[in-house]
Amino acid sequence: MTPAAKDAQLDFVRLSAEEPSSLYFEQFLRDGFSAWPDSYQARFPGLRTWTGVSGLKQSIRRLAGAPDDWQVLLASRSLSLVSLASRCMFRVCRNVLATDLNWPTYHQAVEAKAKRTGNRITTVSLRNAILSRGWTVDDVANYLASAFNEHQCDGLFLPAVDHLGIRLPVQKIAAQIRERSELRFCFVDAAQAFCHVPLDDCLNVADFVVAGSHKWMGAYLPTGIGLIGQPRSRGMLEHRVRQPAHSGHIDDPLLNFTEQLDAGCLDGHSETANLASLFACAGAVSHHMAAQGSLLAAAPLAIDRKLALVPRPIGDWVSVRPNPLLRSRIVLFEAQDTRLKPACPEAIRRAWLDSGCVVTGYADGRARVSLPR
Amino acid sequence: MQLAMPGEPSYCWQMAKSNSALDRIAWLTPPFGVAMAGCIAVLLAWLVLPTSGVVATVGLLVCVLLALTVAQCGRATAAGGTSRLETPFILARDADMFQRYQAVSESLLTASRNPDPIYREIALEHLDELVRRAATIADTTFVFEGTETWRIVYERLLRSPGLHLYRSVAWVKNANYWQDEPGRKSMAVNFELNDAERLNIERIAIIADELWPAGDVWPAELVRQWLHEQHAKGIWIKFVRQSALSKEPDLIADIGIYGSRALGIQELDEECGTVRFTLTFDFADVAAAEERWKRLAVYAESFAGYLDRYEMPG
Numbered sequence: 020m021t022p023a024a025k026d027a028q029l030d031f032v033r034l035s036a037e038e039p040s041s042l043y044f045e046q047f048l049r050d051g052f053s054a055w056p057d058s059y060q061a062r063f064p065g066l067r068t069w070t071g072v073s074g075l076k077q078s079i080r081r082l083a084g085a086p087d088d089w090q091v092l093l094a095s096r097s098l099s100l101v102s103l104a105s106r107c108m109f110r111v112c113r114n115v116l117a118t119d120l121n122w123p124t125y126h127q128a129v130e131a132k133a134k135r136t137g138n139r140i141t142t143v144s145l146r147n148a149i150l151s152r153g154w155t156v157d158d159v160a161n162y163l164a165s166a167f168n169e170h171q172c173d174g175l176f177l178p179a180v181d182h183l184g185i186r187l188p189v190q191k192i193a194a195q196i197r198e199r200s201e202l203r204f205c206f207v208d209a210a211q212a213f214c215h216v217p218l219d220d221c222l223n224v225a226d227f228v229v230a231g232s233h234k235w236m237g238a239y240l241p242t243g244i245g246l247i248g249q250p251r252s253r254g255m256l257e258h259r260v261r262q263p264a265h266s267g268h269i270d271d272p273l274l275n276f277t278e279q280l281d282a283g284c285l286d287g288h289s290e291t292a293n294l295a296s297l298f299a300c301a302g303a304v305s306h307h308m309a310a311q312g313s314l315l316a317a318a319p320l321a322i323d324r325k326l327a328l329v330p331r332p333i334g335d336w337v338s339v340r341p342n343p344l345l346r347s348r349i350v351l352f353e354a355q356d357t358r359l360k361p362a363c364p365e366a367i368r369r370a371w372l373d374s375g376c377v378v379t380g381y382a383d384g385r386a387r388v389s390l391p392r
Numbered sequence: 393m394q395l396a397m398p399g400e401p402s403y404c405w406q407m408a409k410s411n412s413a414l415d416r417i418a419w420l421t422p423p424f425g426v427a428m429a430g431c432i433a434v435l436l437a438w439l440v441l442p443t444s445g446v447v448a449t450v451g452l453l454v455c456v457l458l459a460l461t462v463a464q465c466g467r468a469t470a471a472g473g474t475s476r477l478e479t480p481f482i483l484a485r486d487a488d489m490f491q492r493y494q495a496v497s498e499s500l501l502t503a504s505r506n507p508d509p510i511y512r513e514i515a516l517e518h519l520d521e522l523v524r525r526a527a528t529i530a531d532t533t534f535v536f537e538g539t540e541t542w543r544i545v546y547e548r549l550l551r552s553p554g555l556h557l558y559r560s561v562a563w564v565k566n567a568n569y570w571q572d573e574p575g576r577k578s579m580a581v582n583f584e585l586n587d588a589e590r591l592n593i594e595r596i597a598i599i600a601d602e603l604w605p606a607g608d609v610w611p612a613e614l615v616r617q618w619l620h621e622q623h624a625k626g627i628w629i630k631f632v633r634q635s636a637l638s639k640e641p642d643l644i645a646d647i648g649i650y651g652s653r654a655l656g657i658q659e660l661d662e663e664c665g666t667v668r669f670t671l672t673f674d675f676a677d678v679a680a681a682e683e684r685w686k687r688l689a690v691y692a693e694s695f696a697g698y699l700d701r702y703e704m705p706g
Contacts, residue, residue: 109589109592110586110589110592110626110627110628111628113592136556136592137556137557137592138556138592201694203628203694203696249700250699250703251694251697251699254620254624255623255624255625255626258624258625258626
């Protein structure tokens with residue numbers, strides 16, 4: 020959790036306890052810290068990063084590098100936005116191409132939506148080819164464009180960075196697909212990419228980008244973040260987002276609330292939304308805005324240098340790294356000597372923790388390390 | 393349905409006579425012949441063979457008779473055709489159809505009792521028309537002429553369970569295309585089902601050049617708004633100038649493909665009123681329409697792609 024996110028969170032808890040029904044609260048929510056009287060500003064300084072819903076959206080837009088006319092959606096969890104994106108995607112797509120790099124929960128949600136709407140999702144394997152056979156950016160783009168054409172797909176669902184650290188060349192893939200086929204909708208899961216790698220290539224081609232605040236942004240509390248704005252799909256997506264809560268299209272109280280607040284028309288009958296994550300998100304965004312530029316532009320060399328410094332358990336743990344252009348700050352390690360391979364994820368975690376490194380262990384004996392900035 | 397009645401009464405009577413003779417032969421000859429042959433065989437056996445031999449002969453004959461009966465049944469099933477006598481029995485399995493069969497039969501009986509020759513002449517003409525329509529129905533085709541009532545059937549089809557994809561080709565000859573009350577209601581059904589995610593809708597609009605002159609980026613205001621509304625509500629829209637299809641005129645039509653189940657062809661007058669709507673459930677026709685749809689899609693550009701390239705006028 021970034022320090023600014025922590026401060027915002029602590030002062031929001033104090034505000035809730037000390038001023039539970041403040042008359043200033045709605046104005047504060049809408050217009051931000053600066054709309055408060057001085058006395059409140061002095062009492063709750065940790066909330067100074069709160070610039071209102073519109074202000075937060077604007078900051079996120081800048082942080083992501085999205086154009087000013089793009090819309091930012093804020094939801095209580097990213098799965099709500101995945102659901103919204105797949106609803107929109109399966110209005111226009113009959114067969115969506117996906118890969119085994121997708122986060123399983125998101126993949127299942129999209130697959131379920133495909134089935135419910137009489138459409139299909141075609142999943143192709145990619146991870147093994149990238150990690151074991153050293154596929155390049157061109158190999159990946161060619162393979163996916165061919166699969167798209169062969170399976171007569173019309174939609175694309177990809178992670179910008181998968182949970183095991185493979186960074187996909189989304190723009191190149193989409194461009195290659197468009198050379199041969201009709202790509203109607205491109206949905207990118209940027210949960211592992213936002214505040215980790217630049218999102219430019221996703222924003223150039225994706226109709227819907229879903230991210231979150233609790234991973235690389237460091238807000239700790241989850242907030243789903245959606246980015247929409249391509250001219251070709253913006254009207255359709257905004258139509259869906261604008262639909263009233265009772266229509267059942269958006270099943271997320273925070274998304275409903277922030278959209279209403281942003282549009283200046285609270286209906287007063289919406290479900291109670293938990294706002295706590297918004298303040299932590301605002302704190303984390305301000306932290307990243309302050310540090311932006313130098314961090315995201317970090318050269319691969321910096322990543323390699325950091326990798327060499329990662330403390331690791333005794334034994335023959337080596338990093339499993341894809342082609343340099345497909346790498347990210349998430350690195351996989353595996354024990355070369357199978358006799359030394361820990362028996363379960365918990366054992367891997369413990370072995371690495373003993374050497375001073377927190378990792379995620381997997382049943383196949385691999386350990387995942389997220390390199391800090 | 394086997395309700396077709398020949399036009400000439402005398403021909404009808406002769407056919408009935410000859411048919412009944414055939415029927416008599418068909419029903420009577422095999423049992424009579426088999427019975428005679430069996431009796432002779434048993435009589436001969438009784439005269440020539442000992443008792444055990446007679447028993448064996450009777451047993452063999454019973455087996456042969458059973459085999460013949462089974463073979464006869466098999467032949468009747470394989471032939472699949474129905475004689476006039478069988479028709480009501482077969483139709484009786486389908487209560488709805490049988491009810492109609494009875495009603496038509498009763499009407500025919502009543503009509504045939506009327507001796508007035510002029511009445512008979514007119515009645516036969518009308519019945520001939522009825523026969524033609526029944527034959528069209530049996531051929532899985534329905535025709536609605538000069539009426540917008542086809543939209544009731546259209547809505548029933550769109551709402552039918554199991555239908556997930558509706559592909560439509562709209563031949564927009566006039567800016568009033570589907571802008572009248574029945575058209576707007578049909579569009580409302582499209583939007584409702586698409587919005588509820590019960591139906592995926594794709595539409596290709598063939599736009600007359602008068603409504604989309606070659607130098608213009610966008611089609612005429614009304615048409616553009618009509619397309620844009622559908623695009624914004626999640627209907628996948630493509631469009632093409634009519635002149636772009638001049639080398640493939642068979643693609644220029646106003647059709648709806650309802651899953652792989654049915655095909656609707658709408659014929660419109662210059663004012664976009666329905667002249668005829670033909671609905672067919674013939675799979676070959678649906679498959680052919682799907683092929684044409686694919687060819688048409690090659691010429692058409694998506695509204696979404698167009699929005700990427702051109703700004704829409706405010």
